[in-house]
Amino acid sequence: MTFFTRLAKQAPHRGTAIAHVQLWHFVASVEQALTPTLRGVPFAVVSSLRHTGVVVDVNELARALGVRPGTSVQRLRNRFSNVQLRLHHPERMQGFIRAFRKQARTWGHLLSASTDGHAVTVLIPAVSGFERAGVFLQIQADCWKELECNVMVGMGSSPAFALLAARTCAEPSYRYLDQNEHQALNTLPVSALPRIGRRTAHALVQLNVPTVYHFLKLAPETIEHLGGRSLLRIYHQYVLTAQTLPLPAGLPVSTPFLGPRVLGLASA
Secondary structure, three states: OOHHHHHHOOOOOOOEEEEEEEEEOHHHHHHHHHOHHHOOOOEEEEOOOOOOOEEEEEOHHHHHHOOOOOOEHHHHHHHOOOOEEEEOOHHHHHHHHHHHHHHHOOOOEEEEEOOOOOEEEEEEEOOOHHHHHHHHHHHHHHHHHHHOOEEEEEEEOOHHHHHHHHHOOOOOOEEEEOOOOHHHHHHOEHHHOOOOOHHHHHHHHHOOOOEHHHHHHOOHHHHHHHHHHHHHHHHHHHHOOOOOOOOOOOOOOOOOOOOHHHHHHHOO
16 A cells, blocks of 8 residues: 555544634735735835834735845845835734634634734635635635735645645645645645755755655655654654544535636636
């Protein structure tokens, strides 16, 4: 019995999937919602207006110019003089974060929420690709209506694979990922795995383990020998805990209407 044959037998409950919903440019979107004059203007939200400050988030226009979170304010002023700076006020985000978590409970059973409030993991009713596409469209519509934010949604057969699927989204969209999707796993570098640092990822690449697919094919004994128990825990998160949680009682299973324009989404 091959490695992926064993994984196939760990198939989740057919009526559910795990969704990792991450808000796209959340901090910048909130700032823009509170300050409508920023619409159509490239701007960056920074931790401090001094040279020691760094970019916390940017809007789409600033991102298109090449500004990324983590850029220093000094470099931003030198290279992108046309990008406006807005000081980050974390307390202004709390109301939006509460609204986001409240909205998440309408999509399914809330499993967890990130500490910064920008992402949630939800157990959703999704039997088929059409239903997963419908859930994504509903989440996208709700987040735009309530928060004026776009979303990246990763869906998978476990919370770990849902998070990994979200990392494959380079823009607002969704993707479903499970243990058997060899092609997708083979295109993801091993550094995409959560909690794997740059040194560990570099060491794995040097040992001919360049992708997530190659990582999951390793034996547990090899994993522990290469990176100790911490790396072994990451491996177990994707393999031994691949099954989803049971469907909570009272969670409705419904199929949203999907027209021909979204048929392409269902094949994702």
